[in-house]
Amino acid sequence: MEKIIVRGGRKLNGTVKVEGAKNAVLPVIAASLLASEQKSIICDVPTLSDVYTINEVLRHLGAEVHFENNQVFVDASKELNMEAPFEYVRKMRASVLVMGPLLARNGRARVALPGGCAIGSRPIDQHLKGFEAMGATIKVGNGFIDAEVSGRLRGAKIYLDFPSVGATENIIMAAALAEGTTILENVAKEPEIVDLANYINAMGGKVRGAGTGTIRIEGVETLKGVKHHIIPDRIEAGTFMVAAAITGGNVLVRGAVPEHLTSLIAKMEEMGVQISEEEDGLRVIGPEKLKSIDIKTMPHPGFPTDMQSQMMALLLRAEGTSMITETVFENRFMHVEEFRRMNGDIKIEGRSVIINGPVNMQGAEVAATDLRAGAALVLAGLVADGYTRVTELKHVDRGYVDFHGKLAGIGADIERITEESTVKSEQAVSDMNA
Ligand SMILES: CC(=O)N[C@H]1[C@@H](OP(=O)(O)OP(=O)(O)OC[C@H]2O[C@@H](n3ccc(=O)[nH]c3=O)[C@H](O)[C@@H]2O)O[C@H](CO)[C@@H](O)[C@@H]1O
């Protein structure tokens, strides 16, 4: 078993660079299935396990995919298969994003039902409602969703019950090759949606209004592969911003885009953190004392649920009582138990948590319950007494490239080890304490 071991107490200082966004690159790689002519070249791709998984899904579907030097090359010009099996969808729910492109290209798609996960049940009814409105017949059985349309998908007017990021992306991709115009209302406005729309437009598509509440997609007959640069990862950037703030450090987060981070910047400033724009990123300076605040997660431009657990780590260090309300996922508080193991004073009340700070965090062995929770536990470890050991790193590897290495690069006392070296390292610690 691998662990990240962090010893608290160091102020972070220096510059850390942000990768391309995981949540932008996954739909963009899926959308490259829409290109029946020419290769797609996707640049600034992070070396994350999720990227390897989506590449495997595409290969399974019959596309040629190469990944080197942070570039993914996709040739989807040959005829495609139609099935995304459970072994991939289980590893990564975003595998369902191949459904829209497959339906549009093939008229058929068979995708394993994703099932629940650690942060909620995460149904995909809004994706399916969109495909049905465009003329597809959907059948669910034996753990699979089968979607089929005779001829081309047809443009339709679709209203999403909730501005789902995945449903917005899947429907945009399906509509890009549909006959006629699709008007998609109450859509997600995340920067990753805008990146996907820009990519499809560069391929020859006609997607208008991405970033607003209504998107209009005029279907075209064919799309061609192009070269595209992925936007920087706002959640990775936000995670390093919290790392700087929690340690009272001074860090330049290179590549952070202020316009993608407005709610996080506002809430961190309310806590007393100094944040300034520099030419190539955001400088974050942590104060001596942090102020307590309340946060409610919301679809973009509201406060992102993917920063909720990292902010919980920060609020544990703030003076007074804070409240976090999670409105996007119904069960994204699994990390609370882990923070309690580190002495966190947190109460769960329905969809909110009440945090009493400042807490003297204590090092402990804790498990990453999802990828952001794993990062948040490491952040808490940066200010905890003694050693914090974070396990279940497969979650962290889905969303962070060299997380411990980047933190070490700005001064954290941190390493990643396998079980065997854990024993040695623990021996070294007990020798040190003897
Ligand atoms: C790969 C990727 O980009 N993942 C992000 C994406 O996930 P994802 O696209 O899965 O998130 P959604 O926006 O779809 O989900 C938000 C909420 O809507 C519900 N829902 C969604 C679809 C649906 O058909 N029916 C339904 O009820 C979900 O259960 C959840 O409670 O957006 C989330 C919300 O910002 C982020 O936390 C994830 O990091």
Ligand SMILES: C=C(OP(=O)(O)O)C(=O)O
């Ligand atoms: C929840 C997340 O991702 P996914 O939707 O891929 O599970 C995340 O990035 O925090």
